[in-house]
Amino acid sequence: MSPVEQWPPFDGTSAAADIIIVGTGPAGAAYARILSEERPDLLIFHFDAGPVVSDPPGAHVKNLLDDEARASAQRRSEGPAPTDHAMTDTMAGYASDAARIVRPGTYLLDDGYRVGDQVGLPALAFSTNVGGMGAHWTCACPRPGESERIEFLQDLDDLLDEAERLLGVSADLMADAPLAGEVRKRLSEGLDGRRTRAVGPMPLAVRREADGRLWWSGSDVVFGDVTRANPHHRLFPQTLVTKVRTAAGEVRGVDVRCLVDGSTATIDAPVVVVAADAFRTPQLLWASGIRPPALGRYLNDQPQVVHAVKLRDVPPQAASRAAGPIDEASGVSWVPFTVAEPFHGQVMQLDASPVPYDGDILPGEVVGLGWFCAKDIREKDRVEFDDQIQDGFGMPAMKVHYELTEADRRSIAAATSQMVAIGDLLGEAVFGDPIEFPPGASLHYQGTTRMGQHDDGRSVCDDTCRVWGTTGLYVAGNGVIPTAMACNPTLTTVALAVRGARAIAGAAVPTQPSAERLGSHA
Template identity: 65%
Template structure:
């Protein structure tokens, strides 16, 4: 059956991850008369739209939802479609369930490249697969020219339902924090001390805790908004621009191949840090900074067995096979500071990618993984470039990544390896004699800078402090690509906060001034 797409809306949003959803939510709350449509290239996985796949309890259904998020390239013949088998887990190209790797162009000869560059295509985007860590940025991670940053972050926390105390009673979490704090907190400001990780989770009345996806960001105000439409399996191939103004979007309906132009007063491109600049490029919007200043957070992981802990009955649930969040899912946070410029997260092993030593039989909860993230030494030459002749499997301009780790990056990675060892030594003993493992670039899944925000239009940014693309009226960009600073912490909260600022800007333009 052919479906009908809206012919005209006030706001067209491209991409249904947490950032696109944040625009829909804020506009639904602030402009109830505005018509809003979200176009998403991937399929609808579950109800409500944008549900985190880990909230799907049935393992086969969950595996199917993950597979359906993995983009347009066909899976190799014989790959099982309803299990988690068949995923590559070995370096150098690590792929997580629910994501797919950039198939080609991820490394140029003689460069480091981004072999881990990955995306998700589904309603909810990567936000249907993420781990929900939502720390606030600190020190040089913060965007100095945004005086309202804390207000925006607080609103982002509301939309994502961030809770720093969901797992205060996790076994050993208090002990983990006490030991880390003893080793690391001496010189730190109060708000930068070891703490529980703020997590995007929802506590239900019956005591269950579930992961927040875009469903939570959309929330009831969006779902109940009769002027809101979500269109899955709809590829936006172009932002229509005329006379210096965004006029709408060109959409390919992947269900029937139909091509449509949807007129819009405002267009928001929230299509992840690689595909947002791709769509602008395809639309002829090519400011100098587009795709440049690309950065990813070099990530080093390690694992220890906690020293001297009493494994009583509180530890009797093994969290690793649990899709649901259980008490053992406690995560601790070692915040970034300019003096100790790493973002540290310490978690029970269910959430950690650290491989166990062979034949190690852990007591549930007693083995913790440590992940230390570095901030990249930003370079204009690190960039995603787009082809005018070649296309990707969606038919969009093919990407080519230019990416190098500088000497400063190598020094920072070496310092992170030392720092993670120090933190680990405070907790317990390494599982074996392996060194900390530094993942190849791209594995953090936190790509930033490609449509970066700037205070002025000086050629080093794509958009204004309210995410408006310089020189194209009515066009906004969203997602981690907007973040201009080299942040080491998980970026989604910051990106959602910046989306809130952009959505308020559109809301102000849509709201008639009262006399």
């Protein structure tokens, strides 16, 4: 990576940059990458509250082949109070009906995840590390379709193309995994005749190395060599941005606190990009006194239902190809969202059964089905912030107001019914009926800093991701997505970050030469 350092001397003295980026997940990394490509003259200070847990910084923990190293990276991603649970693989909890699922590398909100007798988001989870949730995600990168698309972005397909480049997306790399063809054949026979979007291989952010191993994309891939070689991009881990400073409707910079020793500093900059996540981005804006009416509102998660089946009647030739071990995410098939069937499905062949199973199982013969439903988006589903109570980082505490509507219940019921029918097509159920995960389990939180065409109180930013009413302030991440998406949001999130970064690259920044701002850090 370009220099990774703690801010010296962190004694409260001020410094200056051209652009400040808050958060190093795929969206924050996309800003750094595009700006490094298009405006390498700009001095970028990039802050993350979490530690570096991989080499290169931001890499996916699945690329850490040593179990102890991966466990350490996951524990260090778990915020102010890491768990002491044993190392588990990323399929742990797949068949769980626990009320508050927690996955390695993430941590739950202790309080405030529901109000009164509301449903809330009991499985609301975070990661705090360089790379953000991009160090722990499934790497699924489907394109949005039909009503998932943002209709007022005429260049959306170009942006999605660019996002695929940054993430290293391929729909073909694992399409010929053992038994994958048989799975897609059965899915297509049962579904394609009535659907406007056909079943296919899931586009995945992954590449195959020269030695044959897979490298799963994290923020390291998005940063790319150009960012790592950019001497004007400076990454500061374990540094919390506590306030975005503004005056007369313009950004002036940020206040930061070192989480290692508690010291503080002020950094001047005319442009700030907040790419924390769908909860901590509005939290920082709120703490900074930047409070557009839609901030934190239109919160939506994706109701999620899971199932698992063992393939029946596996053809002998297919079985012979499944003789060896497979990666746990081999052969991911995709059932795209449609308006008529408002849910998105991913069918993942597992390297083992998620629950104890009697009898022999070929690698890939047990298939996990995960269906994500589009949320009925409402303004009153929201996260609020309490200035009188602090969270573990000393920021305003969160309080989630969230309900499932009758429309949501119908979608969940329809998704469950379809999942049972598809399970019957594929084989025999492994753990009985499908399981509805608790709200928040999808980790696909959206809408809290949503994009819009007009400053009418129903959006936080414009179509370049600039916050309404504040010159130089941009937001990024899943929270910017304004539509009811059921598909995995990362590809769209990176696409929107590309749009914002291009807008900054074309603007009149900086006001003084970057070299002068480097000072003693050149």
